[in-house]
Amino acid sequence: MTPFVVSFKLALWTMLILLPVGLFIGRWLAFAQFRFKPWIESILLLPLVLPPTVIGYYLLVSFSPDSLSGSLAAQLFGQPLVFTFPGLVVASVLVNLPFAIQPLQLAYGSMPMDIREAAWVSGLSTAQTWWHIELPLIWPGLLASATLVFAHTLGEFGVVLLVGGNIDGSTRTVSIAIYDHVQSFDMQSAGWYSAALLVFSLLALALVRATSGSSSLTNTSAASQ
Amino acid sequence: MSEPAQTSEQSLSVALQQHKPFPLDVTFRCHAGEMLALIGPSGSGKSTVLRSIAGLHTVEHGLVSCAGQTWLDTKNQRDLSVQARDVGFVFQHYGLFPHKDALENVALAVPSHHSRQQRRKIAMSWLERTNMTGLELRKPHALSGGQKQRVALARALARDPTVLLLDEPFSAVDQQTRRRLYRELAQLRSGLNIPMILVTHDIHEVQQLADSLCLIHRGKSLQQGDVQTVFNSPKNREVAKLLGHQNLLPARVAKHDEQSTWYQLGSCELVRGPSNSLPTGTAVTLLIAPSAITPRQEYSNDARSINRLQGCIRDAVGMGDEWSLRVHLDNVEKSLRFRVPTHAVDAAMMMSGQRVSLEILSSGIHAISEDSQT
DSSP states (O other): OOHHHHHHHHHHHHHHHHHHHHHHHHHHHHHOOOTTHHHHHHHHHHHHHSOHHHHHHHHHHHHSTTSHHHHHHHHHHTSOSTTSHHHHHHHHHHHTHHHHHHHHHHHHHTSOHHHHHHHHHTTOOHHHHIIIIIHHHHHHHHHHHHHHHHHHHHHOOHHIIIIITTOTTTTOOHHHHHHHHHHTTOHHHHHHHHHHHHHHHHHHHHHHHHHHHTOSHHHHHHHHO | OOOOOOOOTTOEEEEEEEOSSSOEEEEEEEOTTOEEEEEOSTTSSHHHHHHHHHTSSOOSEEEEEETTEEEEEGGGTEEOOTGGGOEEEEOTTOOOOTTSOHHHHHHTTSOTTSOHHHHHHHHHHHHHHTTOTTOTTOOGGGSOHHHHHHHHHHHHHHTOOSEEEEESTTTTSOHHHHHHHHHHHHHHHTTOOSOEEEEESOHHHHHHHOSEEEEEETTEEEEEEEHHHHHHSOSSHHHHHHTTOOOEEEEEEEEEOSSEEEEEETTTEEEEEEOOOOOTTOEEEEEEOGGGEEEESSOOOOTTSTTEEEEEEEEEEEETTEEEEEEEETTTSOEEEEEEEGGGSOGGGOSTTOEEEEEEOGGGEEEEEGGGOO
16 A cells, blocks of 8 residues: 555545544543533543643553553454554544544534524434434534644644554555655655645645535524514 | 413423523513513513523423423423424514525524425415515625514514524514514414513503513513503502613592592691502502603692692603603602693793692502602
8 A cells, every 4th residue: 555545545544533523522521511511621632732742652552452441452453552543543633633523523512502402392303303303513613623633634743653554555654654755855745745635635625615605603692583 | 479370271380590690580471362571670680581482592480381291390201392382473673594595594493304395385474464574585785674673573483383482583673674573473473373472671562562571680580461450550669660660650649538548648638549458548659651641831839639740841852743741740749751742832831930730530540659669
């Protein structure tokens, strides 16, 4: 597999796993009130502020076959997680948690309460309310979440290098390939890879901005007034 | 907690009590076809009562039953879900689904045992009844405040509820639209044989729309009854003040005759009101209805004139087609406030410092015993 295929495969898997997780945790954090909520939110936001190498270090240690968590994970996946693609996916999912959850938590949180209550008193169950009312209203948040996770995974470097190593065809992503090419003074290849990532990231962010600008949520408060 | 008496099958019976996060002690019932107004100042707990009926708020102790079904009975750990309570609820800001058009907003509330086509048909008929024909495909952001309110009302009724709950539904529309919506609601409700609860802090709204009222203050229901009865005969001074009465005069029962009860105001003035059974000498507060006061330009020195009080204008404000007056009484050290049509008085007389006689209609006097002040 070329670095591009590895990167896109990793981003796709990370996004597919994190979307339902983000939908569930984002909704829970937006609506639930409990004592330890600030702690839970802080833990989930940690990947935003910690250097990727710190997270990578801890994941490397916990994925090690010598550790309890590492051996349990190895049994679960049928192979050790360190320096393998499944390990890379697990690490990527953990690192991208805040990018998946934050947009969705904000989207749920900006929905006026009386819209959900109106759905309940109209006889809609919690599941029906989610499907007919909440999901259509938070879709810009969902799109933002998916795009951010995908784009961020493509650009992830520190964690990928520490947990995945640099195995060509298996864990060597675009960002690591750029690093390798620069190390070997192949600036032209590094330039192509960099330009590709730059264009993709720009397109992804523009897409998020454009959709959030014309979102249903921007009309939500006006409609409820 | 006092439990509401057994009521007819179709009526709504409510008894709620809680201590936290704020005290609540409210009991009332509302019959089918009746519109009961929950009235009280902002923060009095009236919206919480409405939300508790719908199941959107949980109280510590409560008993709510409607149409022969118990929705909440904390003693027996019965607490039906919001969906199972079968209420029609109009929110203060309507809570319309912003991504759905008016028809879809209403159709979503039609019970799911109907086919999709039937649901749309029922929704269309409710939109027609709420005068929304032709606007079915508009989304909420393209509707005016009054139109949103109509869609919200149609949605609330589309599920064929056993009770209709209206949470300050007119607060977000202008005065002109409000008057039109009052009229439309009055027309619509004549065909509804379910209990209807209207939350408001506007006594004029209550007088125009409701059959009965329940006054709530600091989470406690103070008085319930027919609107005019409660308004004209508040059971104590606090209720009178909360209903907006300003003309409250301290007095004492002087005597009774066959048709009237006489009261002594201050040291010498006597006024005559409707007969009651309060013992002679009882200290009372007299409530004087503003509509029962007529100012007379001729000043009488005869303080013993029946139901004619002397005073001095303190404020006279012309407000379009009427004057708003505050007259300070000579012998009671209190003021009476009232309005008079511009055409009925001499404008030259309406100036601060002018002495006037106030003629009080006997039927506009209500005595509140000092014993019922708490």
